[in-house]
Amino acid sequence: MKVCIAGASGYTGIELLRILELYKEIEINQITSRQYSGKALKEAFPFFNKSKYQDLIFAEEVDATSSDIYFLCLPHEPSLELVKTLFENNKIIIDLSAAYRIKNKEVYPEYYGFEHRFPELLEVAVYGLVEVFRNDIKSAKIIANPGCYPTATILGLYPLAKEGKIQDDTIIVNALSGISGAGRHLKEDFMYPESFSNAYAYNITKHRHTPEMEDVIKRISDKDVKVRFTPHIIPVSRGMLSTITVKTDLSKKQLRDLYFDYYEKEYFIRLQDRPVRIKEVLGTNFCDIFVDKDEKTGYAVITSAIDNLSKGASFQAVQNMNIILGFEESYNLKNLPIYP
Amino acid sequence: MKVCIAGASGYTGIELLRILELYKEIEINQITSRQYSGKALKEAFPFFNKSKYQDLIFAEEVDATSSDIYFLCLPHEPSLELVKTLFENNKIIIDLSAAYRIKNKEVYPEYYGFEHRFPELLEVAVYGLVEVFRNDIKSAKIIANPGCYPTATILGLYPLAKEGKIQDDTIIVNALSGISGAGRHLKEDFMYPESFSNAYAYNITKHRHTPEMEDVIKRISDKDVKVRFTPHIIPVSRGMLSTITVKTDLSKKQLRDLYFDYYEKEYFIRLQDRPVRIKEVLGTNFCDIFVDKDEKTGYAVITSAIDNLSKGASFQAVQNMNIILGFEESYNLKNLPIYP
Amino acid sequence: MKVCIAGASGYTGIELLRILELYKEIEINQITSRQYSGKALKEAFPFFNKSKYQDLIFAEEVDATSSDIYFLCLPHEPSLELVKTLFENNKIIIDLSAAYRIKNKEVYPEYYGFEHRFPELLEVAVYGLVEVFRNDIKSAKIIANPGCYPTATILGLYPLAKEGKIQDDTIIVNALSGISGAGRHLKEDFMYPESFSNAYAYNITKHRHTPEMEDVIKRISDKDVKVRFTPHIIPVSRGMLSTITVKTDLSKKQLRDLYFDYYEKEYFIRLQDRPVRIKEVLGTNFCDIFVDKDEKTGYAVITSAIDNLSKGASFQAVQNMNIILGFEESYNLKNLPIYP
Amino acid sequence: MKVCIAGASGYTGIELLRILELYKEIEINQITSRQYSGKALKEAFPFFNKSKYQDLIFAEEVDATSSDIYFLCLPHEPSLELVKTLFENNKIIIDLSAAYRIKNKEVYPEYYGFEHRFPELLEVAVYGLVEVFRNDIKSAKIIANPGCYPTATILGLYPLAKEGKIQDDTIIVNALSGISGAGRHLKEDFMYPESFSNAYAYNITKHRHTPEMEDVIKRISDKDVKVRFTPHIIPVSRGMLSTITVKTDLSKKQLRDLYFDYYEKEYFIRLQDRPVRIKEVLGTNFCDIFVDKDEKTGYAVITSAIDNLSKGASFQAVQNMNIILGFEESYNLKNLPIYP
Incomplete structure (x- = not known):
């Protein structure tokens, strides 16, 4: 089974390389990067010294035929195009961009700055949030791998949303993200001195x-709900923490x-x-969740943490x-977090 | 003018020492600390080497007569008692504990674990949030110096609350605090490895x-409002950031x-x-505020930052x-933040 | 194969739990901790939730018979005794304390505050620095697992020392350590605010x-060499970095x-x-080394990094x-570092 | 007294703005920056909101006539030229670049990549390390403000060097620097994720x-000494720490x-x-020094810390x-460090 990682020199690409290293069943045969084109993996990133892929050379462009599985760690618009090509080539596609995540194509011009030219593929793509859409994933040809904030937040809300127990029409989500989220x-x-x-x-x-x-x-709740989302x-x-404040009439128990x-x-x-x-979740595929209820105000407060x-x-993609x-x-995803 | 800092070896006590060093009009004549009793300031904290107070010795107990102004950086319950004594001695008292902050004495047993034995002094004490209660402060004998989360949050809400422009009966406050907030x-x-x-x-x-x-x-709005408060x-x-999500019909402008x-x-x-x-506010007396409005949900989002x-x-106390x-x-409070 | 981790609630004990989780051939049947005695692993450390050992209960004392392999993450002096007992019970012992690291027993009173009562076992113990003493380790009954600074430093010096290419009688070692090194x-x-x-x-x-x-x-060089060691x-x-400044007449090449x-x-x-x-080595068993030569002064400068x-x-112990x-x-030790 | 800060949007320029804000005797009438040319200080850096200089506009180029004192926070080569012009205009010049620090002009091509075209001004310039060259500074027209590593290291060595008590011909200096040192x-x-x-x-x-x-x-010791310098x-x-390992026959006392x-x-x-x-020195003008002696090896170990x-x-410039x-x-330089 041959694997291509497109955009392999970004943080999610490197995370994929790290985890796919563990697979004997898989061979990474292509990695691409504009910035490091022509360089060996080890040369660009010395911490891959002694990796089995240490001598793999970054290509500039993706070869859409020579691999079986394609992980796309590209900007949204290049991903939009490449998915189309790969789909026509009958490849397995796991797209870490947002290009195929949202069923309503009207969102794209306003939020992403481009028209979604392949709405028919929006129907084909499966939103890769496993705990919610597992059944659809088994036979998927295109996985739209979820965004980080949505992963933490939707997993935190899923049981409430599915059971129709969200009362208000607006959910308040305050989330914290590490700086790697910016790519x-x-x-x-x-820069360190300014982030510090x-x-x-x-x-x-x-x-x-x-x-x-x-x-x-x-899609989960069959109800129009607005999210008042404030990322920090x-x-x-x-690391990412989503703190969800949501009205519900369920008791804490x-x-x-x-x-x-x-x-x-x-x-x-x-x-x-x-x-x-x-x-407690860094470097792992865990989503930790704690649910609480403030009886004085009628709000549930759910905190949900992921890396x-x-x-x-990348782990969700795998x-x-x-x-x-x-x-x-x-x-290959059961590792515990490094502590401390 | 002689000043006592009771509980001078905690973070707020040290912050007071640092800022009062700048006053020529004032002499710190007492500092107390259980932990460092008998030691010189410089000995306990070598960064006070070359301070004009470097040789001041930590006393174990407060002398309630020999100073004119008392800053109390003590736990809540010892502060409760000491304020009483100092008030009888006709001293100027600036209490950094919560012992005199809340007018409703019923709160104390539930939230602080003790009965408030001096409710008459609760009436005397002025809540030292200057931008709101400045007029009362001028002649105050007891200042109840505000808590950190309330300072950031109330300053962020004050204009809305004062003008009666808070619509809902619950305000959602999510706040972030640095670890020094725990004392x-x-x-x-x-510990560093676990906090990191x-x-x-x-x-x-x-x-x-x-x-x-x-x-x-x-007290500001003359309205019962609940705060759904989630500190992090x-x-x-x-450093402290308060993110306030509050319904209002005011437009962004x-x-x-x-x-x-x-x-x-x-x-x-x-x-x-x-x-x-x-x-951008660290080590300063500034409260930075940004107000925004999400027209889709009708919520204002106010972010407010302080040290x-x-x-x-301590700066607010000064x-x-x-x-x-x-x-x-x-x-002596106009310094800008250190950057970066 | 049954394994005991004595002192399992310290940082090295937890690191062992994390890595031994991966072994199908091994069952951890004992973990001990004074602080958490009677508690389940998951209860003390929620990040072990979903670990196969999540319900294992911390015991107060080590049972010296029921396991086959004993990893000792204890203070030096308790380790001294326990090794003796376990050796008599014919167990495999991997001691992470310093109790059996130094062949010259005269060092112990001055540096560790106790007499070494079992000098005969000092002869039995093998210093577990694999890249130097691999042959002795194969048949060892007691492994004295090396200290962190010595691991980084000796690996950085080994080829020079072995080949007799250290000129001066003093080697200058400046090293940097993360705070977890203090346990x-x-x-x-x-504390975070003070370490930060x-x-x-x-x-x-x-x-x-x-x-x-x-x-x-x-022992490597058959030569008396002094180390002028300044840890930071x-x-x-x-993370640990050892910067070794050492006179040699070898050229850079x-x-x-x-x-x-x-x-x-x-x-x-x-x-x-x-x-x-x-x-680039965090959470891994790698020791990264870079060698350089300053021709103007005749010093080689070697930097060596480990976790x-x-x-x-703990990984070296494994x-x-x-x-x-x-x-x-x-x-089970080939994992790459998490990045970034 | 009118002051110009050339290159005011870098870290040292901002540090100067912060400290010069305190002077009533001085008016900053020019700040320059390529990056922010045309913008107000507050607009570029919102933490200058409420500063008395908040509305000052960054100019692109320095006006060499309209100020009395010029602080140059520029790259080395532009500084070389500008100092010449300002000197001819009879201005007071405090140059934070290295352009006039080294008396031996032969160093410049090898280490800085340019010929020093004004060797006559190298003679005029005074090396602004106050504790060593105070007398020369009083009447200086050009101050070559010292580098950060040299400040910490030379102050740590000065008494030993001056008294001729350095034995070896090579001094080993290992230093640690914060990331702001790179500008x-x-x-x-x-970037934060990579520096972290x-x-x-x-x-x-x-x-x-x-x-x-x-x-x-x-110049201090009248002796040729080599420095084996390893920065980290x-x-x-x-923050900066210089750890100096130097042979001396002086005892610890x-x-x-x-x-x-x-x-x-x-x-x-x-x-x-x-x-x-x-x-303990951050944001201050202090240089903290601790001297120790390792009698076993004959080395003194001196640690010296500055911001x-x-x-x-910038504080040294002031x-x-x-x-x-x-x-x-x-x-205006007596402030204590912020703690914690």
């Missing part, structure tokens, strides 16, 4: 992940029972007994691959 | 600052105009043009002292 | 790892050739082309176990 | 500060007495009783200005 892009705000000791909200009234969350919650940057490299019923058997969902901590690059991106290839879903 | 206490959670890369909510359904916020907002710890030493009217002349309130950042140990504690002593309010 | 002990210096932004040397004229380094270098704490959780000859085939030694970085808890402690049990030496 | 330049290595948890040596065999240190030590990057924003004699009266040198910590942007750059203008040397 491997040079920007003064993300800092924290702030951003994109308060317009963030691309808001329509993605609303789109999926609607905090000074960590990786009912809430916890509901989440237990939905998630007890999900290997990658860990219901915790105290508010979840991002450190934005692992469960929020979880999807495992399902498609018929491996055990947790194959 | 100088040994706890595994706050971490972030989490805590005390979700019961935090002591919730009734403080509700009490003050009620993030890996910074200092009306909101900004309102805040401009209230705050343009306040030296220590800086209205910013983009979401505020904690790094929890400066404006959120701002109060400046007013009481008739100094210019910003005297 | 999971409460100390104000190691900090860096400093410590134990400048007397550090326990100095005689350990001198003892091993003497830097604000990272894990000769140096690099020598290290290539010694280390090219060592899986866990990665010779890098630029100064090594601690981030103090992995190659510097590497030793792999050899003793006849597994492939790198079995 | 406000976009580089992947300095990292530490490494760099420029091991050739760093520009080596000849600067050797040049000044020679650690994950802090600011003699060493400490010598340093006491030299430095007791220096306000900005603090001799500490334990190894110095960078956190690279304060004493290592200390020079204070002297030239006849102010008290410590005027």
Whole structure:
């Protein structure tokens, strides 16, 4: 089984290389990167010294025929095109961009700046949030791998949404993200001296992940719900915490029972007994969830933690691959977090 | 003018020492500390080497007569008693504990674990949030210096609350705090290796600052409002960000105009043009505020940043002292943040 | 094969749990901890939720008979005794303390505060630095697992020392360590707010790892060499960098050739082309080394990086176990670092 | 007195703005920046909101006539030229670049890549290390403000060098620097996710500060001494620690007495009783020094800490200005560090 990682020099591409290293059944035969084109993996990233792929050379362009599985870690618009080509070549496609995540194509011009030219493929693509759409994934040809904020938030809301227990028409989501969420892009705000000791909200009234969350919650709950989403940057490299404040008439006990019923058997969902901590999921495929209820105000408060690059991106992509290839879903993904 | 700092070896005590060093009009003649009793300031904290107070010796107990002004950086219950004694001695008292912050004495047993034995002094004490209660402070004998979360949150809400423009009966407040907010206490959670890369909510359904916020907002707005407050710890030493999500029918422009009217002349309130950042207020007495409106959901989103140990504690205490002593309010407090 | 981890709630114990989780051939049947005695692993450390050992209960004391292999993550003196007992019980012992590391028993009273009561076992114990003493390890009954600073430093010096190419009688070693190196002990210096932004040397004229380094270098080089060792704490959780300044008459090319000859085939030694970085070895068993020569002064400068808890402690312990049990030496230890 | 800050949008320029804000005797009438040309200070850096200079506009080019004092925070080569012009205009010049630091002009082509075209001004320029060259500074027209590594290192060596008590011909200097030392330049290595948890040596065999240190030590000691200098990057924003290992026949007591004699009266040198910590000098003009002696090897180990942007750059520049203008040397520079 031959694998291509397109855009392999970004953070999610490197995370894929790290995890796919463990597979004996798979050979990575292509990695691409504009920035490092012509260089060996080890040369660009010395921490791949002694990796079995250390001498693999970054290509500039993707060869759409020579691999069987394509992980796309590209910007949204190049991904839009490439998926089309690969689909026509009958490849297995796991797209980490947003190009095929949202069923409502009207969202794309406003939030992504381009027309979605292949709406027919939007119907083909399966939203790769395994714990919600597992059955559809088994036979998927195109996986639209979820965004990081949507992964944490939707998993935190899923039982409530599915059971129709969200009362208000607006859900308040405040989320914290590590800086790696911005990708491997040079920007003064993300330099160490400026990020250090800092924290702030951003994109308060317009963030691309808001329509993605609303789109999926609607599909789950069959109800139009708005998400009041305020993302924040905090000074960590990786990690994401979604704090969801949502009206419900379930009591604390009912809430916890509901989440237990939905998630007890999900290997990658860990219901915790105290508010979840991002450190405890770093480098893993776990989504930790804690549910609480404030009886004075009638709000449930749900905190949900993932590693934005692992469960929020590359590990989830591999979880999807495992399902498609018929491996055990947790194959090579059961590692615990490094502590401390 | 002689000053005592009781509990001078905690973070707020040290912050007071640092800022009071600048005053020629004042002499610190007492510092107390259980932990360092008998030691010189410089010996306990070598960074006070070359300070004019370097040789001052920590006493074990407060002498309630030999100073004119008392800053109390003590736990809540010892503060409760000491304020009483100092008040009888006719001293100027600036209490950084919560012992006299909340007018409704019923709150104390539930949230602080003790009966408030001096309710008559609750009436005497002035809540030292200068931008709101400045007039009362001028002649105050007891200043109840505000908590850090309430400082950031109430300043972020004040114009809306005062003008009666809060629509819902619940305000959603999600706040981020640096670890110094927990004080100088040994706890595994706050060790570097465990705090590093971490972030989490805590005390979700019961935090002591919730009734403080509700009490003050009620006094400002004359309306019962509940605060759905979710505090979080993030890996910074200092700094606090309050993200307030509140229903209002004011438009974005009306909101900004309102805040401009209230705050343009306040030296220590800086209205910013983009979401505020904690790094930009560290070590200063500034409260930075950014107001935004999400027209789709009808919520205003206000972000408000302070340094929890400066404006959120010791600098605000000194701002109060400046007013009481008739100094210019910003005297010795105009420093800009260190960058980067 | 049954395994006991004594002192399993410290950082090295937890690191062992994390890595031994991967072994199907092994069952951990005992974990001990004073602090968490009677608690389940998952209860004490929620990040072990979903681990196969999540329900294992911490015992207070070690049962010296019911396991086959004992990893000791205890203070030095309790380890001294327990090794003796386990040796008499004919167990495989991997001791992460310093109790059996130094052949010269005179060192113990001065540096560790106790007499070494079992000098005969000092002869039995094998210093578990695999790349140097691999042959002795195969049949070892007691492994004295090396200290973190000695691991990084001796691996950085080994080819030079072995070939007799160290000219001066003093080697200058400046090393940087993450805070986890101090163990999971409460100390104000190691609280986040105080560690943050900090860096400093410590134990400048007397550090326990100095005689350990001198003892091993003497065994390698058959020459008395002194180490002028200055350790520093830097604000990272894990990671260790040893910067070795040593007089040699080898040229830069000769140096690099020598290290290539010694280390090219060592899986866990990665010779890098630029100064090594601690981030690139975190959570791995790699020791990255870069050698350079300053022709103006005649000094070679060698930088050597490890993760103090992995190659510097628990992973190296498992590497030793792999050899003793006849597994492939790198079995379960080939993971790459998490990036970024 | 009118002041120009050329290159005011870099870290040292901003540090100057922050400190010069405190001077009533001075008016900053020019700030320049390529990147922010045409923008107001507050617009480029919102943390200058409420500063008295908030509305000052960044100019693209320096006006060499309209100010009295010029602080140059420019790259080395533009500084070389501008100093010449300003000198001819009879201005007071404080140059934070290296263009006039080294008396031996032969160093420039090799280390800085340009010929020093104004060797006559090299004679005029005074090396602005106040504690060593104070007398020359009083009447200086051109101050060559010292580099950060040389400031920490030379102050750590000065008494030994001056007294001729350095035995060997090579001094071993290992230093740690915060990332701000690299300036406000976009580089992947300095992004938060890549800097975080990292530490490494760099420029091991050739760093520009080596000849600067050797040049000044020679002037102090009248002896040719080589410096074996290994700088390291650690994950802090600011702060610098120089660990100096140097052969001397002075005993520990003699060493400490010598340093006491030299430095007791220096306000900005603090001799500490334990190894110095960078956190304790951040944002201040202090240089903390601790001297120790390892009798076994005959080496003294001196640790010296500064803030690279304060004493290592902008505060030292202001200390020079204070002297030239006849102010008290410590005027506006006596602030203590922020803690924690």
